[in-house]
Amino acid sequence: MKGGVFLIEVEVKYKVSKEDADRVVSRVLSIGGLLLGEEVQEDVYFQHPSRNFVVTDEALRVRCVGDRVEVTYKGPRIDSKSKTREEIRVEVGSFADILLLLEKLGFLQVARIIKRRKTYQLGENLLHLDYINGI
Incomplete structure (x- = not known):
């Protein structure tokens, strides 16, 4: 684990x-913005075995971008206008292994999304444009 x-x-x-x-x-x-890069992201979202994340406004996601795999917990929204929330991200070694581990612990896969993301920077702000087939 990398922290x-x-x-x-x-x-x-x-x-x-x-x-x-x-x-x-x-x-x-x-107006001076820069294209920082483009990447393909595969996101898998999970439902907790005993807590309804829809009701608690939480999320658990595993994201794979190239060789990088990250597990993210998103807490309930703090602000209703923006999607401000606590996030905890942990890098892990293997996409397949973490998916299997979560399933063995009782987590259920509820969504899998593959998207192409372009990231731009304008000053201190980032703009992510996600291109998702079917959405």
């Missing part, structure tokens, strides 16, 4: 059309 990260994440999410996303990117780049 964990404990933080408060503040994010605001919007569902936009490809055309609107293209306009936002064009504007960000025109």
